[in-house]
Amino acid sequence: MRRLLFILPLLTLALMAGFFAWSLTSGRDPASIGSVMVGRPAPKLDLPALRPGEAPLTDADLRTGKPVIVNFFASWCTPCLAEHPLFTRLREREGATIVGIAWKNKRDDALPWLKRLGDPFKLAGFDLDGKTGLDWGLSGVPETYLIDGTGIVRRHYRGPITERDLNETILPFLKGAVK
Amino acid sequence: MLEFLLALLTTATVAALLWPLLRMRLPARDRLSGELAIYRDQLAELERERAAGTLKPAEAAAARTEIERRMLAAGDAATTTTKGSATGSAKASTPSDAVQKWLPPALSLFVPLLALGLYLQTGRPGLPAAPFADRGSEHPAPSRQLDVAGLLAEARARLAQDPNDADALAALGEGLTLEAGGTVTQPALEALQRALRTRPDDARILYYLGLHEAQSGESKAAIARWRDLEAASPPDAPWLPMLRAEIARVAKAAGIELPPSAPSTQAPQSTMPTPSREQQEAMAQLAPEQRQQAIRSMVEGLAARLADAPQDRAGWLRLANAWKVLGENANAADAYGRADTLAPVDARILADWAEAHVRQVAPGAVPSAQAVAVLERLEKAEPRNALALFYLGVAAEAAGNKPAALQRWKTLLALLPADAPIRGMLEERIKAASR
Numbered sequence: 273m274r275r276l277l278f279i280l281p282l283l284t285l286a287l288m289a290g291f292f293a294w295s296l297t298s299g300r301d302p303a304s305i306g307s308v309m310v311g312r313p314a315p316k317l318d319l320p321a322l323r324p325g326e327a328p329l330t331d332a333d334l335r336t337g338k339p340v341i342v343n344f345f346a347s348w349c350t351p352c353l354a355e356h357p358l359f360t361r362l363r364e365r366e367g368a369t370i371v372g373i374a375w376k377n378k379r380d381d382a383l384p385w386l387k388r389l390g391d392p393f394k395l396a397g398f399d400l401d402g403k404t405g406l407d408w409g410l411s412g413v414p415e416t417y418l419i420d421g422t423g424i425v426r427r428h429y430r431g432p433i434t435e436r437d438l439n440e441t442i443l444p445f446l447k448g449a450v451k
Numbered sequence: 452m453l454e455f456l457l458a459l460l461t462t463a464t465v466a467a468l469l470w471p472l473l474r475m476r477l478p479a480r481d482r483l484s485g486e487l488a489i490y491r492d493q494l495a496e497l498e499r500e501r502a503a504g505t506l507k508p509a510e511a512a513a514a515r516t517e518i519e520r521r522m523l524a525a526g527d528a529a530t531t532t533t534k535g536s537a538t539g540s541a542k543a544s545t546p547s548d549a550v551q552k553w554l555p556p557a558l559s560l561f562v563p564l565l566a567l568g569l570y571l572q573t574g575r576p577g578l579p580a581a582p583f584a585d586r587g588s589e590h591p592a593p594s595r596q597l598d599v600a601g602l603l604a605e606a607r608a609r610l611a612q613d614p615n616d617a618d619a620l621a622a623l624g625e626g627l628t629l630e631a632g633g634t635v636t637q638p639a640l641e642a643l644q645r646a647l648r649t650r651p652d653d654a655r656i657l658y659y660l661g662l663h664e665a666q667s668g669e670s671k672a673a674i675a676r677w678r679d680l681e682a683a684s685p686p687d688a689p690w691l692p693m694l695r696a697e698i699a700r701v702a703k704a705a706g707i708e709l710p711p712s713a714p715s716t717q718a719p720q721s722t723m724p725t726p727s728r729e730q731q732e733a734m735a736q737l738a739p740e741q742r743q744q745a746i747r748s749m750v751e752g753l754a755a756r757l758a759d760a761p762q763d764r765a766g767w768l769r770l771a772n773a774w775k776v777l778g779e780n781a782n783a784a785d786a787y788g789r790a791d792t793l794a795p796v797d798a799r800i801l802a803d804w805a806e807a808h809v810r811q812v813a814p815g816a817v818p819s820a821q822a823v824a825v826l827e828r829l830e831k832a833e834p835r836n837a838l839a840l841f842y843l844g845v846a847a848e849a850a851g852n853k854p855a856a857l858q859r860w861k862t863l864l865a866l867l868p869a870d871a872p873i874r875g876m877l878e879e880r881i882k883a884a885s886r
Contacts, residue, residue: 353634357666360637388630390637435668435705 307428308409314342314419315407319397322374322382329397333371335423339446341370342417344399344410346377347385352414355432356389362438363392368446373397375405375413418445454576461563468559483529490522602626620646621656628659635663652797652832654680654690662697670705674698682764683797747777754782757789764793768800775807783807784821798832805829809842817849818842837863841877853884860884 319329334340345352362368372393374382399405411430418427427441501511603626609619620642627639640663647656657680664673677698684691702709750773757766771786787804790796808822823846830839840863848856860881867874
């Protein structure tokens with residue numbers, strides 16, 4: 273019995289090594305916290321427009337029969353800068369409908385930012401106090417939602433979208449291949 | 452200095468370890484006398500107990516015999532150990548004894564010696580120190596970011612004068628990109644694309660356009676564009692290391708395997724053999740005519756090999772250069788053309804190519820149509836190239852377009868230094884054409 277006790281540390285080490293090896297090789301993303309939004313109707317959208325003189329954003333904008341990409345961004349967010357060219361491309365070349373929502377970002381900051389980088393958003397909302405972000409289960413910016421024509425959330429990307437996301441899910445989604 | 456201090460510390464540590472280890476190994480004689488003293492004490496105690504009557508005489512005699520037996524055994528062991536260590540042969544002492552004796556000092560010497568060996572192998576004592584405050588300069592971005600505002604202001608000022616100034620457009624695109632922290636923004640992209648129209652070979656424009664492609668999810672296109680740029684760059688171009696690093700970074704991020712055969716890590720090399728050092732030395736020994744003969748035969752050999760491997764662009768460029776040096780300008784122009792069909796050549800090679808063409812032009816004659824085509828490309832890439840300005844002027848005059856000829860020659864005249872020998876001739880021609 274005493275002897276077995278001495279094996280205990282070795283056993284613990286072996287268990288831990290096994291877990292780390294599995295974590296490293298299985299492709300599990302430890303940063304992923306999942307999303308409860310996927311498969312459900314998109315949360316309420318009722319926001320003033322970011323660009324002066326435009327109509328406010330409503331739920332109807334997400335139920336047009338065509339897929340919509342919703343992107344929460346902020347001028348103070350560096351990853352937003354990195355994913356911006358991808359949205360520009362989606363708008364310019366794939367003709368995607370993209371709704372941008374400036375999250376916890378003043379108009380005076382967000383508008384010049386869009387002017388400087390180019391504005392790929394068909395509609396742009398303004399969520400200064402972050403309440404809409406709360407409804408949408410936002411953990412920060414940037415986050416991106418793919419919403420199908422009936423207003424159901426199909427994908428939720430936390431963090432910047434990448435070339436791989438674009439090729440593997442977003443482009444097929446826009447073509448109607450991903451449900 | 453630091454190395455010296457560390458060496459000193461190591462020596463002190465090893466000495467501190469070795470000192471007690473070596474001292475502990477008492478001479479076997481000392482140990483024997485110690486043992487014997489104990490046995491003598493035991494014998495004396497035995498005697499006292501026997502005298503006091505606490506031990507029976509028979510038991511006392513047995514115990515005495517036992518102690519005496521141990522004394523003899525200790526004496527024997529001491530003799531063999533001293534003999535063993537005196538002659539240095541491991542035969543007398545058992546191997547485990549030797550290990551116990553020598554392992555600790557050997558280890559305490561081995562570890563620092565191993566470290567020293569590794570350091571001598573991989574260390575670079577001559578490397579300058581990198582204090583924390585200086586490390587930022589390894590990154591080119593911060594130092595360049597400082598003059599982004601200046602770069603942008605200058606580019607905008609130049610564009611205000613000439614909205615189509617390709618240099619200023621490229622600088623604007625670069626400035627806007629740096630301003631956005633390295634993201635090629637939409638306005639930057641537009642400026643770069645406009646600049647590309649007049650500068651299709653410009654490395655800076657091509658680099659940033661590739662960067663835009665990489666950022667907008669088209670890593671393959673970006674890598675292809677950068678690869679072409681890499682192939683078209685002279686082997687000593689200052690941007691090549693950065694360009695290769697970027698190609699590797701984007702390929703890795705996008706999970707694209709770079710084909711191993713592609714020259715991703717080195718300049719585009721011809722597969723054709725270059726003369727070895729011995730061959731070069733042997734050639735230097737030859738008489739001038741023989742040397743010329745030998746060079747010509749080598750160049751002809753290269754030409755023959757290239758006929759079998761016409762895809763070797765670097766080989767064609769080398770052949771063209773060789774023909775040009777030998778004065779075979781028609782062959783040189785032809786070889787440049789072959790390289791150009793594989794991938795368009797840059798401005799520097801265009802200048803050599805154009806030179807090979809115009810050297811064939813007899814004095815007073817008009818350059819051929821092929822020569823004009825090359826010269827026009829050269830002029831596009833380098834609007835102030837004297838060769839292009841002069842010979843395109845000649846061609847324009849021959850075609851009856853005197854205003855175009857005059858415009859070129861006058862531009863050239865303004866570019867020439869005051870003591871240029873061809874000034875007089877050029878002024879004559881301008882005068883003649885103006886009539």
